[in-house]
Amino acid sequence: MSELSTQWLRSERASLAKARGRRKLDVILDSRQPEALVASLPAEDLFFAIQEIGLADSAPIVRLATPEQFRLFVDLDAWKGDEIDPEKVLLWLRLARGPEDEEYRARLAGLDLEVLELLLRGIVRVFDLEEDGEPPDELEGTIEHTAEGRFVLVYPSEGAEYAAARRLIQDLYAEDPFRAGRLLYAVRWELESELNETAWRWRNARLADLGFPSPQEAASLYAKVDPSAPLPAPGAPPDEPPGFFLASLESGTLLDRALGLLPDEARDELQLQLVAVMNASFVADRVDVSDSDAVRAQAQAVRATIELGLSQLAGDEPVRASTLLAGASLKHLFQVGFTCTLELSWKAQRLVRELPLRLAANGAFLPDAPDGDALETLLRRRPRYHGGLDGPGARAEVRAFATHDEILRAGAALDRIEALGLSLKAAGLEPARAAASVIEAWGDAGISRARFGELFVTAAAREASGLDFAFASLPASMLDEAARAAFDDDARLRPAFRQGAIAALERAAGAIEAPVRAAAEAALDRLEAEVGPQLLAEGRLDPRFAAPWIVPA
Structure with a gap:
């Protein structure tokens, strides 16, 4: 890639990072090379942009996506837990179909056969003439024979599913008749549970390559660590091009200032580490990645926790922080920050166990605002900071801890809460x-x-x-x-x-x-x-x- 094109791509990614909502669509389509721009972007960032724009308006971007990018869209959005969601698969296929059949068929061919088999299984009834013999005469629905004459297909009589399934099978035969025949054979004879398990396994393997770990591995992100221990070396980041989603979260914090002091190559590698930590948090906290607001909130919480870990080790010194970042594992910095919040949470749990701090299990905590509200946020599964602790007139927002000062303010609130609880206990509160x-x-x-x-x-x-x-x-x-x-x-x-x-x-x-x-x-x-x-x-x-x-x- 020439230096000019590298600069152009960086400029376009910066524009995407600043754009919000449908404006992202305009940035891509108004680019001098929309297809090249889309192909250069991480599929995950592109997926988040589509969700922010809205699926109904995103067909032009989906039709510019590579087969690999399109497959990831389906991987991220067309599953409910560990089961495929046929309606979502059909939706993505409709978005992907443009005027060029060849490009659409390339995206279709990029999907796992098992996904298409599971999709068709819920819509079309397949008879294998070689093994089933002739189907019964009283079948209801639209009946067709495949081109090679082996299968009889029974579609619903009408509706969107009929049209979508019929066209899908026609597309598959047009692309590769042998592959299409294999698919229909599997629809007829394979166990649905085996198809689902295979599709699930392929999907998870691809997501793992992008930094989406298994739930068991993702849980290790929230492990307690010793903040004073030497920093471990970073692991291998996902093999992805630089993106734009994380840049949209920058706000001049210590982390941003420290990253800004690093050369482009080191900064890009750290951004990919940040993607891996963010993806692990999506898995650990079961974030719906199709919910753009939830994704942005979670990504901000991840950055804040890394920021907290960085400030614990480097203070508020960007130069020292950049030196530390140059060889650091962002996952470990996240764990350092989370450990600081855990210590507050453990104290909060002890106080609630030992002192009369609420009248009933469903009651408010007795300390008046903001301390009582802060106690509630510290007791959450992921401890959070209550903005009311910032002082009179502060916004009472709940957010992830991001600075050492916030840790100190929450600690002081717990000291006040403990003093109040001891007084209430001594005063005989029942x-x-x-x-x-x-x-x-x-x-x-x-x-x-x-x-x-x-x-x-x-x-x-x-x-x-x-x-x-x-x-x-x-x-x-x-x-x-x-x-x-x-x-x-x-x-x-x-x-x-x-x-x-x-x-x-x-x-x-x-x-x-x-x-x-x-x-x-x-x-x-x-x-x-x-x-x-x-x-x-x-x-x-x-x-x-x-x-x-x-x-x-």
């Missing part, structure tokens, strides 16, 4: 009794609403009304008295109520740490902000709208 009280007041849905803030301010209102400081509801008959005790004439919380509430929590728990005091003060601020305006406007509270106080309606 989750089952508190849950019953919440359900009595707010119904079953209340379990997902009641957190520390609601329990604490309600316990404080109980004490201010002459009841005990307890994690239970406030009787509706005591609501007016509680409001008078808590709020002044301007609907602001009385300083004495604030001080008394904190003091009551300290007495119940023995002592409270600074994070617990801060959580209690924040809960009192929310009480004033949510109840005060209603009290000022109406002069009294309606039990139905007295939250965060837990009051039976």
